[in-house]
Amino acid sequence: xxxxxxxxxxxxxxxxxxxxxxxxxxxxxxxxxxxxxxxxxxxxxxxxxxxxxxxxxxxxxxxxxxxxxxxxxxxxxxxxxxxxxxxxxxxxxxxxxxxxxxxxxxxxxxxxxxxxxxxxxxxxxxxxxxxxxxxxxxxxxxxxxxxxxxxxxxxxxxxxxxxxxxxxxxxxxxxxxxxxxxxxxxxxxxxxxxxxxxxxxxxxxxxxxxxxxxxxxxxxxxxxxxxxxxxxxxxxxxxxxxxxxxxx
Amino acid sequence: xxxxxxxxxxxxxxxxxxxxxxxxxxxxxxxxxxxxxxxxxxxxxxxxxxxxxxxxxxxxxxxxxxxxxxxxxxxxxxxxxxxxxxxxxxxxxxxxxxxxxxxxxxxxxxxxxxxxxxxxxxxxxxxxxxxxxxxxxxxxxxxxxxxxxxxxxxxxxxxxxxxxxxxxxxxxxxxxxxxxxxxxxxxxxxxxxxxxxxxxxxxxxxxxxxxxxxxxxxxxxxxxxxxxxxxxxxxxxxxxxxxxxxxxxxxxxxxxxxxxxxxxxxxxxxxxxxxxxxxxxxxxxxxxxxxxxxxxxxxxxxxxxxxxxxxxxxxxxxxxxxxxxxxxxxxxxxxxxxxxxxxxxxxxxxxxxxxxxxxxxxxxxxxxxxxxxxxxxxxxxxxxxxxxxxxxxxxxxxxxxxxxxxxxxxxxxxxxxxxxxxxxxxxxxxxxxxxxxxxxxxxxxxxxxxxxxxxxxxxxxxxxxxxxxxxxxxxxxxxxxxxxxxxxxxxxxxxxxxxxxxxxxxxxxxxxxxxxxxxx
Numbered sequence: 141x142x143x144x145x146x147x148x149x150x151x152x153x154x155x156x157x158x159x160x161x162x163x164x165x166x167x168x169x170x171x172x173x174x175x176x177x178x179x180x181x182x183x184x185x186x187x188x189x190x191x192x193x194x195x196x197x198x199x200x201x202x203x204x205x206x207x208x209x210x211x212x213x214x215x216x217x218x219x220x221x222x223x224x225x226x227x228x229x230x231x232x233x234x235x236x237x238x239x240x241x242x243x244x245x246x247x248x249x250x251x252x253x254x255x256x257x258x259x260x261x262x263x264x265x266x267x268x269x270x271x272x273x274x275x276x277x278x279x280x281x282x283x284x285x286x287x288x289x290x291x292x293x294x295x296x297x298x299x300x301x302x303x304x305x306x307x308x309x310x311x312x313x314x315x316x317x318x319x320x321x322x323x324x325x326x327x328x329x330x331x332x333x334x335x336x337x338x339x340x341x342x343x344x345x346x347x348x349x350x351x352x353x354x355x356x357x358x359x360x361x362x363x364x365x366x367x368x369x370x371x372x373x374x375x376x377x378x379x380x381x382x383x384x385x386x387x388x
Numbered sequence: 389x390x391x392x393x394x395x396x397x398x399x400x401x402x403x404x405x406x407x408x409x410x411x412x413x414x415x416x417x418x419x420x421x422x423x424x425x426x427x428x429x430x431x432x433x434x435x436x437x438x439x440x441x442x443x444x445x446x447x448x449x450x451x452x453x454x455x456x457x458x459x460x461x462x463x464x465x466x467x468x469x470x471x472x473x474x475x476x477x478x479x480x481x482x483x484x485x486x487x488x489x490x491x492x493x494x495x496x497x498x499x500x501x502x503x504x505x506x507x508x509x510x511x512x513x514x515x516x517x518x519x520x521x522x523x524x525x526x527x528x529x530x531x532x533x534x535x536x537x538x539x540x541x542x543x544x545x546x547x548x549x550x551x552x553x554x555x556x557x558x559x560x561x562x563x564x565x566x567x568x569x570x571x572x573x574x575x576x577x578x579x580x581x582x583x584x585x586x587x588x589x590x591x592x593x594x595x596x597x598x599x600x601x602x603x604x605x606x607x608x609x610x611x612x613x614x615x616x617x618x619x620x621x622x623x624x625x626x627x628x629x630x631x632x633x634x635x636x637x638x639x640x641x642x643x644x645x646x647x648x649x650x651x652x653x654x655x656x657x658x659x660x661x662x663x664x665x666x667x668x669x670x671x672x673x674x675x676x677x678x679x680x681x682x683x684x685x686x687x688x689x690x691x692x693x694x695x696x697x698x699x700x701x702x703x704x705x706x707x708x709x710x711x712x713x714x715x716x717x718x719x720x721x722x723x724x725x726x727x728x729x730x731x732x733x734x735x736x737x738x739x740x741x742x743x744x745x746x747x748x749x750x751x752x753x754x755x756x757x758x759x760x761x762x763x764x765x766x767x768x769x770x771x772x773x774x775x776x777x778x779x780x781x782x783x784x785x786x787x788x789x790x791x792x793x794x795x796x797x798x799x800x801x802x803x804x805x806x807x808x809x810x811x812x813x814x815x816x817x818x819x820x821x822x823x824x825x826x827x828x829x830x831x832x833x834x835x836x837x838x839x840x841x842x843x844x845x846x847x848x849x850x851x852x853x854x855x856x857x858x859x860x861x862x863x864x865x866x867x868x869x870x871x872x873x874x875x876x877x878x879x880x881x882x883x884x885x886x887x888x889x890x891x892x893x894x895x896x897x898x899x900x901x902x903x904x905x906x907x908x
Contacts, residue, residue: 177693199690203623217683221690222623237677243622259677260618262662278676279618281662298672300662319664374650374667 404456493812495733511860533700544573550797553581556735566590567838569608582620617671637706639732645671729775736813757790780851803844
């Protein structure tokens with residue numbers, strides 16, 4: 141599978157092309173997280189930021205509510221952790237645990253992501269044009285996670301809401317104990333996890349995928365995709381109805 | 389309903405019972421009992437319909453206007469059949485019928501060793517003179533994170549409330565804990581259940597969101613917990629706390645994730661946690677975004693970054709290998725480390741895990757202190773001990789053994805009104821503490837319960853003060869193991885305290901002391 145599906149590659153956000161001269165540039169070589177992060181937060185409040193040489197820093201762009209940052213090259217682990225509204229664009233590869241526990245915002249990676257990409261996310265969108273690793277989208281609680289390449293094992297384990305789109309292949313245990321939400325997959329998978337089943341793709345599903353692929357410049361045909369959903373909403377040990385006020 | 393802990397004889401004394409004498413005139417027991425032990429028939433007569441459902445909470449006996457009810461444990465006649473006691477028989481019947489294991493709330497029952505076989509050494513001639521509790525001062529304050537963050541926590545007493553999640557406990561209980569902490573200047577902890585907005589201003593002593601109506605002084609601290617389920621976690625959540633606690637485990641179910649049974653997942657809780665209404669919310673048992681100690685260090689680093697380096701970062705551990713676990717937390721960069729012992733309780737856990745897994749609280753302290761001392765951070769990185777701590781005497785002993793502060797979970801609930809019937813997992817708590825049923829929750833008044841919590845903390849702090857001062861101390865930071873003696877061989881072997889009579893540590897502890905570096 142090619143690293144980056146890019147017949148129609150989305151332009152880098154306008155700021156880093158046209159406004160490069162106006163974007164604040166942060167070079168993180170030989171600097172520690174605290175100093176880079178302090179400068180980043182100050183600058184992002186004033187305008188778009190371009191960052192370089194950040195691969196040695198982990199937990200960058202954490203918990204930021206607005207603004208845009210483009211990272212030239214690779215990033216470290218935990219990029220965009222607790223992201224709450226910022227737009228983050230990575231031109232190279234991202235480290236592990238990309239966009240951990242994100243609640244709002246947008247993260248786009250041109251290259252690959254790694255183990256545990258987009259875990260625990262409540263909302264927002266994560267787009268990885270390349271591949272992602274095992275445990276991608278674990279405990280997804282409402283985000284839209286789109287992977288343009290292949291993914292590893294245990295993807296979308298215990299997903300509680302949201303959607304995961306995989307253009308390539310997946311490994312073992314796909315969607316293990318999926319509770320709600322859907323997985324759309326264009327390639328093959330080794331095996332499905334517990335509590336999953338194949339659901340028919342609808343016109344609306346295909347239109348939605350087409351919209352995503354157009355917007356993010358991903359080369360894929362929605363008509364070849366399959367949809368995975370849950371078997372039961374309450375798959376665990378005996379669920380009893382809660383006591384609701386009306387019932388008394 | 390699956391059997392709960394213990395079987396009870398429900399005795400109603402007909403001479404006193406109003407309903408027995410005048411049917412239809414009183415049905416208090418029917419109204420207060422959430423387990424349908426009592427029923428009232430067409431003629432208005434109350435009778436015990438199912439004494440097997442009684443969990444021994446005694447709310448009927450408490451509320452009976454004529455004090456006509458007696459609830460007594462019914463096991464004595466079966467004890468001779470041990471191990472095939474009545475509860476054991478019931479448990480096997482349950483499994484045979486359903487194919488499921490037993491779950492229950494609260495902590496381990498009937499455990500040794502406890503702190504009871506340790507005694508406090510008062511001051512006489514051979515040590516600094518005792519202090520006068522009535523006329524002199526004793527410093528009880530604990531400061532956390534003063535070297536690492538902008539807003540360190542200053543606890544007024546070396547005490548705090550353990551983490552009890554919204555979901556496991558009711559909204560009213562969470563509010564009461566916040567008020568209790570605000571009244572005493574100590575910490576409350578969100579646990580895994582997410583944050584109720586009210587807690588953020590109640591904890592600071594304000595009645596309203598605008599923070600204009602100040603009701604409770606001096607104001608306390610709210611610790612937000614970061615755990616395996618990440619229920620309700622966001623940047624705002626993390627920033628809402630006066631400290632962030634990374635939860636690795638807890639005493640009641642170490643190695644397992646939090647368990648919130650479907651019966652307690654109401655619409656409100658489902659919304660906070662993101663699970664379907666009525667479905668079990670089972671937290672994973674481990675972090676999917678941490679694979680090794682390096683990742684843990686990075687996690688501490690980004691949590692500091694997200695909170696702008698303002699607040700302390702804690703770890704919470706379940707009882708496993710305390711020496712190694714505490715070392716790992718210190719290396720990861722903790723400001724404080726909590727260890728919860730075997731007896732620590734919970735809202736729901738498999739019974740075998742609550743009873744059978746973990747290390748008793750007492751035995752966790754020496755290895756944890758050793759790890760802190762070897763890394764040169766004892767009392768700089770704070771050690772918090774929890775798990776079955778009952779009063780100021782237990783707390784004093786834990787502190788003298790090397791802890792910096794002591795937490796109350798079960799004891800705090802009991803202060804709010806709990807009777808330790810251990811049926812928390814059913815969601816039918818008769819006192820509205822661990823229930824989500826609106827009718828049961830209405831029984832808990834947050835302000836009143838908050839005041840009770842504050843009373844309990846103050847009484848406990850006074851107890852600690854008494855013990856410290858009669859031992860010659862005016863500052864709890866000066867307490868040491870020399871202030872305690874073990875009263876039996878077992879406790880001396882486990883705790884490393886000097887044995888009474890022998891007046892020395894057991895031989896293998898003596899060797900340990902020689903190897904250790906002298907404290908700075």
